[in-house]
Amino acid sequence: MSLTYQPLEQYRRRWMFNHHELPVSEADALQIKPLTQKSAMDLWNRLVSNKSVSPEEFAKGDWPTRTSTWHQSDEWQAAWDSDDQALPELIAQFIEWPEDAKVFFCYEKYDVIETTWGCFKRNWKCFLFNDNEPLFISSQHRQAVWFHQDGSCDIGLRG
Template identity: 55%
Template sequence: MTHTYIPLENYKRKWIFNHKDLPVSEADKAQIKPLAEKSAMLVWNQWISNKSSRAEQFAKGDWAAKADAWSLTEHWQAAWDSEDEQLPEAILQHMDWAADTPIFFCYEKYQIIETRWDVFVRNWKCFLFFDDGPLLVSPKQKQALFFQQNGQYQLGLRG
């Protein structure tokens, strides 16, 4: 599937990747590709849900709404607030992916960023400036990651 992208400099949330306290390298910025609305919708419908447009709306039939989709719940907020740039260890163990694994960081049906796993790992704090239930999935992997506003995350497998 070929996607259409919004140039990062035109992306309405671009400031999260230009924050002075969490600098993103130019090489990584080149790999952060916000999807145009139609492409985002297609990705959401295929990999997340064809019924719900936001995480809080997940309903029966959505893989992410199934209790057994999620195996571990931990806290991400303390790691985000710390000086340590490291993604929480449990996430790194669960998502044991190659650096160049393509991922979708899905804020909601029309707000999705395509990038690579290594770019997300280095810049995860920037992605989480918006923490209203984003999901991280890869079309090539079954593992999934769900960040919640209460400072917790869930590790699971896509159905």
């Protein structure tokens, strides 16, 4: 599947990546690639759900709703609030991908961002300025993280 992107400067949530408290380097900004709505929809339909538009609407049968998907839970909010930029330890231990692995941060069917694992690790707090139940996945790896608004996350293997 060929993906198309919109410039970060035109992305409706670009402020998350140029917030004065969590600056993103120029090099990393080049790796934060919001998908066009059509590409986001195609990717969501293929890797997340062909029935639901957003995580709040997942239907029975969608892999994120299966209890067998999620192996562990963790808290992300305390790490996000801290001055330490490191990912929550459980997530960092669970995902051992190459730095250049392509990853997707999925807010909803029409709002997905592609980046690399290394870029996400360095800037994960920016992605979570919008914590409305986003999913973090890769098309090449099964590990997944579902971030929840209450500051927790589920960690597991997508179906």
